[in-house]
Amino acid sequence: MKIVITGGAGFIGSSLVRALTEQPQVTRLRVVDNLSTGDKANLAGLDVDFFEGDVQDAALLDQAFRGADAVVHLAALPSVPRSLRDPLASHHANATGTLQVLEAARRAEGPHVIAASSSSVYGANPHLPKHEELVSAPMSPYAVTKLTTEAYLSAYHHSFDLPVLPFRFFNVYGPGQRADHAYAAVIPKWISAALAGQPVTIHGDGTQTRDFTYVGTVCHVLTDALVRRVADPCPVNLAFGTRTSLLDLVQEIETATGLRVQREHVPGRIGDVPHSQAESTRLRALFPTVAPVALQEGVPAAVDWFRRRLTMSQL
Template sequence: MKIVITGGAGFIGSNLAGMLAEHPEVTQIRVIDNLSTGFKENLAGLDVHFLEGDIQDTALLDQACHGADAVVHLAALPSVPRSVKDPLASHHANATGTLQVLEAARRAGDLHVIAASSSSVYGANPHIPKHENLTVAPMSPYAVTKLATEAYLGAYHHSYGLPVLPFRFFNVYGPGQRADHPYAAVIPKWISATLAGQPVTIHGDGTQTRDFTYVGTVCHVLTDALLRRVVDPRPVNLAFGSRTSLLDLIREIETATGLRACREHVPGRVGDVPHSQADSTRLRALFPEVATTALQEGIPTTVDWFRQRPTSDV
């Protein structure tokens, strides 16, 4: 089995490449990444065929997809604040980029396409937990681009018979998620700040809740979906119904690091969703054997990864 991972030098993509490399059924892993948010060093020691470039490059996509069996489409411009600042860039990378990947998958012989959407599509809908049949109400350009991603997958399934599986990722965290860029996610930012004795910046009062999902669990689901060729045009929540406030998250980080975090509250951000929690019914029906990783286990593992990194990298 030959697998293409777009965005494969990023946090989730490189973790997935590492896991796929352990399966003898996977004979080749091809990674496309323009290194705008990924790092080639994330793939160090892995037997992957790396193609540096953008998913807007149709020739590069065709090269990657030729003779392949499946594509895991993770390439994107992440971050709600980034999309608020530059909505067109997010649209081109996330929505148009997905369309380019789907067209390449068709040209290559209707490859199995698994793609990452986001829980941000639920947006202003206050219902908790979030199930996939809820009315979506995006609150940011980023959320709109992710809604377009999953909608295009469904449309290509129904229009062309393309085998697809769109996942709504929630707040994925774990080893390999760096803090050294302006749009870093909350867990790496706060771990890095706490270890460095710097203030932890909290947007709002910290009572916002998130369904944090460990990257190893996410990659296990993606790997199982590839090996069993799981197809479903409907979006699937890839999270397990946990609900942790940001204040509770800080306490978990303090426990794992043995350090006291200095809290600094600032105004809330435009486009941020107040509460997020997944209904995992559909996920568990498709992947009944998946096991979750509790925050109390995942945070210490992530802290250990940070402690092993050079200071300049965290």
């Protein structure tokens, strides 16, 4: 099986590459990444064909997709705040980029296409837990681009019989997720601050909740979907119905690090969803062997990764 991973030098992408190298069915891995948010060092020591460039480059995609059995489309400009600062950049990278990927897949005679959407598509819809039949109510340009990703996958399935599977990711975290950029996710950002003896910045009162998903679990599901060629034009939540407040998350980080963490509250951010919790019925039906990793296990694993990086940087 020949698999292409767009965004494969990023956090989730490189984690998936490592997981797929352990699968005997996978004979060749190709990564497409423009390194705008990923890092080629994430692929060090891994047997992959690397194509440096943007998913909006049709010629590059044709080269990478040639003979592919499956494509995992993870390339995107992440972050709600980033999309608020530059909505057009997010649209071009995420919506137009997805369309280019689907067109390239069509030219490559229809490989299986799995793509990453986001829980942000639920937006202002207050219903909990979030199930896939809910009316979406995006609150940011980023969320709109992910809803567009889903719509394009569904359209290409119905119009061109392309086998597709869109996943809605919910706050993925774990080892390998860096904190050293402006749009870092909350868990790596707070772990890094805690280990440096700095306060964590909480936007709002901290009672907003999230359904955090461990990256290893995400890779397990994606791998299973590839190996069994699971296809469905309807989106699938990739989370398990947990609901952790940001205040509770700080306590988990304190427990994992053994450090007291100072809180610094600032005003809430435009576009932030107040509460997020997945309904996982569809996920469990499609992937009955999947088992979630509890935050009490996942956060210490992320802390250990950060501590190893700190130790190496001090040598």
